[in-house]
Amino acid sequence: MRYYKIYVDNTKGLYTYCDVKDEYEIGERVVVSFRNKKRTGLIIAEDDSSDKNFKVLPIQKRVENSLKLSPEYIHLLRWIKSYYMSSYDQVISAAIPTGLSIKYETFYKIIKPLNILEDENIKDDVKDFVLSKIRVTKATLNKNFGKEIINEMIDNEILLKEQQNVRFNFKTQNTDIRYGYISSYFEDRLKIKNKLFEEKFENDVIKYLLKNEYTVCEKEYLNNEIIDIYKTDEIIREKNTLLNEEQEKARQDIIQGKSDFYLIKGVTGSGKTEVYISIIKSGFKEGKGSIFLVPEISLTPQMIDRFKGEFKDNIAILHSKLTAKERAEEWYNIYTGNKKIVLGVRSAIFAPVKDLGYIILDEEHENTYKQDNNPRYNAKQVAIMRGLFEKAKVILGSATPSIESFYYAKQNMLKLIELTKRYNNASIPDIELVDMKTEDDIYFSKKLLDEIRATLLKKEQVLLLLNRKGYSTYVQCGDCGHVEECPHCSIKYSYYASKGILKCNYCGEIKEYTGHCSKCGSKNLVHSGKGVERVEEEIKKYFDVNVIRVDSEISKDRDFFDRVYYDFLDKKYDIMIGTQLISKGLHFPNVTLVGVINADTILNFPDFRAGEKTFQLMLQVAGRAGREQKKGKVLIQTYQPESVVFQKILTNNYDEFYNYEIGIRELLQYPPFAKVINIGISSKYEKYLSEFVKDFYEDIKFEEIEMSRPMQSLVYKVKDRFRYNIFVKGTKEKINKFKKFLKIKLTKYEKNDKIRIVVDVDPINLI
Structure with a gap:
């Protein structure tokens, strides 16, 4: 027991x-x-x-x-x-996924037909039944396998001809691979549904067959169309994309390498995706499955197009826009082995892939790989642990790797592979900083307008990035000074002109926009803090062309990204304006100009990763320009051109930025030199919370680590809950000790329904 x-x-x-x-x-x-x-x-x-x-x-x-x-x-x-x-x-x-069930069907499979046929204790009706299952007309075999090979097998007495029928000769021990799949064809016919077998023969007969191991009773998945290993070439594209020397070396280093973990650092447009696909394809031919993760659903249309072009129907797609039924069906296909290749966003790391060979994270630096509610896992860390447990190789890829990943590569914990050239000899775009302090227009510098005009005249396309949704970030009355604010959060309402609403970007509260001050009724409203909707409105004042806006507010429709991607690719639009959704991995050959409207948005956040995030976003969106034969240009508008971060962006030199940033991290003992935890404490009762956090801090104080005193969150109230944070920092060993200590301490607060405590290990968002 x-x-x-x-x-x-x-x-x-x-x-x-x-x-x-x-x-x-x-x-x-x-x-x-x-x-x-x-x-x-x-x-x-x-x-x-x-x-x-x-x-x-x-x-x-x-x-x-x-x-x-x-x-x-x-x-x-x-x-x-x-x-x-x-x-x-x-x-x-x-x-x-919820609602997932696996349907089985029970069969009796005859595994020793020759023994049944020769056993004198078995009645003739059983033997006749077995023979009937392995008889088939020659015409059927010719149609399925070809006349030539069937005649050859008859000549060699591997198949025995009986008038119009042919049956397999199990006395023949033949290992010729040409006949293997035909042998399997006959073996599959010796699988009988349990209900039919039990109705046809007495229980004693079945017991005898099982006892003597002539048959076996087993369950199989319904609709499990197992791929014939002899026909794998038919379900992957026969024409292989020709890799250049750098790409081929990267492919070989990973496939033949002894390391389990890799970091591909390749400049934007260097063809990392081609390397990924060739690796997945080589694994597939060996019967290995793969998981390929992308950071945003916006990347899936072009990735789906590429992967389906390569692997046809053997790919499962997993992302948040699927219905519960669709997700369950894809999971079933993966679980049963029908599909061995998975393309998806963060949660696809849990796909139950059979014989997992490779896990690949594209744009591994992206914050969206981190879950922002419980369990607050990071798909990158989960991928590494899953690779460790299942002996699969893990490949991280980015033009701008996270500081931590590049540090681990420098320490030989990840095998570093570099791609330094753009695919098909495309050139790196020129980057230029524009100081907005000297400009009259707060939206577009004179330089950017001139470059947009020149680009449009050449019938080329433009991307404009502003990482801020809506029309304006707040609305203030010009007469009484009142600012429209969310009643549930300590945050101003954002104005969305396209929908005629005021909306809180934290709790989702929506209020109709009337055009009047809710306090004094004045129409003298001032819109401050520009968003992508305002940029869209302003750009149309200068250029009478087709403009498309991309942000999460208008992407609720599950097919939105597919339509936008293909429409822009087909040049139905001349300018695309969007948030950071448009910065990641998209390949538009006709885009030659990228403009960043306000590059300071992230840099001014009180976050030790602010410089890193700004650097990554700028170079990623810059990488959308000039990806093929046309030369690209990038204009970055900023009020801080003298900043070290922007100076490093200007030279497009990741290594220089890394050396600068890693020095600061080491000095201040931030990751990768330490582990961090953010403990969030919230309550609907403000006064009670302010007293509770003091006592809680004293209760969990741990001398071996650095722990900040409770601080109000940057956004103090969200969804009617007031919030404090306690920031914890220490070495890996000491943080692990603290986690065990904290886990015990937290048990005493589980029944306190006035307080909610959330522990975020390796936090990304510190707001």
Whole structure:
């Protein structure tokens, strides 16, 4: 008898149950009795503790039609729960889609037909039944496999001809690979549905066949169209893209390399995607699956196009725009092995790929790989751990790697591979800074307007970046000074002219825009803080061309990015204006000018990563220009051109910026030289919270680490909850000690319904 720790659905912890007959395994879903009710659960681990001074109930049965997760997959879920200080219900709900069931069908499979045919104890009707299954007309075989090879097999007595029918000769021991798939064809015909077999023959006959191992009873997935390994060339594109010398070397270094973890640092337009696809293709031919992650759904249209062109229907697509049913169906196809290649955003890292060979994260520096609610996992870290558990190679790729990733590559924890040239010898775009302090127009410098005009005259396209949604960031009355503010958050309403609304970008509260001050009724309203809608309005005053705006507010339609991507690619629009969504990985050959309207937006944030994020965003959007034979140009408008960050952007030199930034990180002991945790404490009761955080801070104070006193969050109130943060910093070893200490401390606050405590390990957003 074994004991298991089981996660019971919709609970927080694990509970011990016994496996009386040793018939269950880790990763199976089972039915147990929990508080006198039947509940379903997931077997997480064996419970080998010797002291069980409590009554242990038995596992009742398996959940019918449920999936079974591998031990490695369960190990990953356990690691996420522990590392990110989450609960099992949070981790499992994030990893596994709801409404997913695996449908099986039971078969009797005849595995030793020759023995059945020669066994004198088996009646003739059983033998005739087996022979009927392996008889097929010669015309059918000719149609499926070709007349020439069938005649050859008949001549060699591998197939025996009986009038119009042909049957396989199981006495022939032939290992010729040419005949392998035809042999499999006959073996598959010896699979009989359990209901038919049990109706046709008595129970004693079936028991005899099972006992003597002539047959086996097994379950198989329904609709499981297993790919024939002899026909893999038919489901991938035969024409391989020719890699240049740098790309081919990168491919070989990864496929043949002994390292498990790689960082490809390739300039924008260097053809990293071609390298990724060639690696995935080589793995696929060996029967290995792959997961390919992109940071934003906006990248999926062109990636889907590329991947379907290469792998046809053997690719599963996972992203947030799928319905629950669609997600469950894709998961089923991945779980059963129908699809071995997964393309998706952050959550696709949990896809149950069979024989996982490669995990690839494109644009690995992006913040969107970090989940902003529980469990607050980072897909990059999860990918590394999954690669470790499943012995898969992990490849991170970016033109502007995160400071931490590049540091780890320098320390040989990641194998660094560099691509220094653009694909097809395209040139790197020229970058120019424009000092807006000397300009009259707050939207467009004279230089940018001149360059836009020249670009449009050449029938080329323009990208304009402003990382701010809406028309204006706040509306103020010019008479009484009143500013429209969200009643639930300590933040100003943003104005969205396209919808005629005021909206809070934190809680989503919407208020109709009347054009009047809500306090004094004046129409003298001043719109401050420009957004992409205002830029769209202003650019149309200068140029009578087709303009498309891209931001998350108008991308709710699941097909939006597909339409925008292909329309812009087909030159239906001359100018694209957008937030950072347009900066990532998009390939538009006719874009030769990129303009950044206000490059200071991120740089002014109180965040130790502000410089890094600004540098990455600028060079990523710059990389959209001149990606093929046409020369590209980038104009960056800023009020701080003398900033070290902008000077490094101007030279387009990542290594110089890294050396500057890593020196500051080491001096201040920020990642990668330390680990950080952000503890968020919130409550609807402001006065109670201000007193609570003082006592809480004293309770969790840990001498071995650096811990800030409780500070009000930059946005103090969100959704009627007031918020404080405690920022924690220390070495990996000391942070791990603190996490164990904090976990114990937090148990005493679980029943305090006035307070919510959130622990964010390795935070990205510090607001």
